[in-house]
Amino acid sequence: MPPARSAQPAWFDAESTRLIGKACARCGSLFFPPTVEYCRNPRCGSAELQPQPLAHRGTVWSWTRNHYRPPAPYVSTDPFEPYVVLAVELEHGGLTVLGQLSPLSAPVEVGDAVTLCTEQLLEDEDGIQLVWRWTREVSEQTGVTA
Secondary structure, three states: OOOOOOOOOOEOOOOOEEEEEEEEEOOOOEEEEOOOOOOOOOOOOOEEEEEEOOOOOEEEEEEEEEEOOOOOOOOOOOOOOOOOEEEEEEEEOOEEEEEEEEOOOOOOOOOOEEEEEEEEEEEEOOOOEEEEEEEEOOOOOOOOOO
């Protein structure tokens, strides 16, 4: 079987469990998802953008539970099961990014610390596709969720 791979290799490095953004070479502004072609900083506008690994930890800024199956190309369980979407303020870089809460994670509240994890999205004839999800951090000292 082929090796597992990121479902969005330009956005997520599954091997290092890192989101990949773009950074402006001129002013340092960061962007995610990395679909921009020029710096959106109104004082810059440079077209020189480079891939930039982003922080893998952050703080829950907001969250919601999605009760409806999104349209294709979204891949979901059958039957559909509701899931939690988080807005996470990354530890470094000043970005807030969206992503699902892992179904294996403890519940979260605004202000909770979360970290990226890699999980299987699906398995097909090309192998296993991996995605990023957020999980609530657990204190190594106490074993209690942070």
